Amino acid sequence: MKLVKTFLLTLFAVVTVQATQAQTVAKSKDKAAGTEQVKLKTSAVCDMCKARLEKSLAYEKGVQAAVLDVPTQVLTVTYRPDKTSPDALRAAVQKTGYDADAQPADARAYSRLPECCKKTNAVHTGGE
Numbered sequence: 001m002k003l004v005k006t007f008l009l010t011l012f013a014v015v016t017v018q019a020t021q022a023q024t025v026a027k028s029k030d031k032a033a034g035t036e037q038v039k040l041k042t043s044a045v046c047d048m049c050k051a052r053l054e055k056s057l058a059y060e061k062g063v064q065a066a067v068l069d070v071p072t073q074v075l076t077v078t079y080r081p082d083k084t085s086p087d088a089l090r091a092a093v094q095k096t097g098y099d100a101d102a103q104p105a106d107a108r109a110y111s112r113l114p115e116c117c118k119k120t121n122a123v124h125t126g127g128e
């Protein structure tokens with residue numbers, strides 16, 4: 001009986017190790033595909049901001065996808081770390097006229113935004 005128990009334990013250990021190895025392989029495969037995700041807090045306020053930011057980021061080098069969640073103002077960017085970096089992505093957001101995390105929007109880009117998209121717009125501070 002003890003032998004059976006030992007056998008089962010060994011079997012269990014082998015299966016566990018194999019499962020772990022399989023996971024490692026899957027992980028490095030993901031890395032080969034080569035994308036990472038970063039979430040940037042922006043100052044976007046509406047669907048126009050969403051369209052503007054997503055379009056602007058789509059043209060950035062190394063960006064595969066950019067999705068802005070308007071209620072939380074969080075821009076989720078899928079990018080290739082060998083082509084760009086979170087810093088470059090933040091700079092792209094600033095260049096579009098929006099804050100990126102703690103970094104303030106580029107003043108000139110911000111001044112070109114339509115009135116309704118500015119941070120100070122009362123419409124957007126009331127929480128629609």
Ligand SMILES: [Cu+2]
Pocket residue numbers: 044045046047048049050116117118
């Ligand atoms: Cu807007």
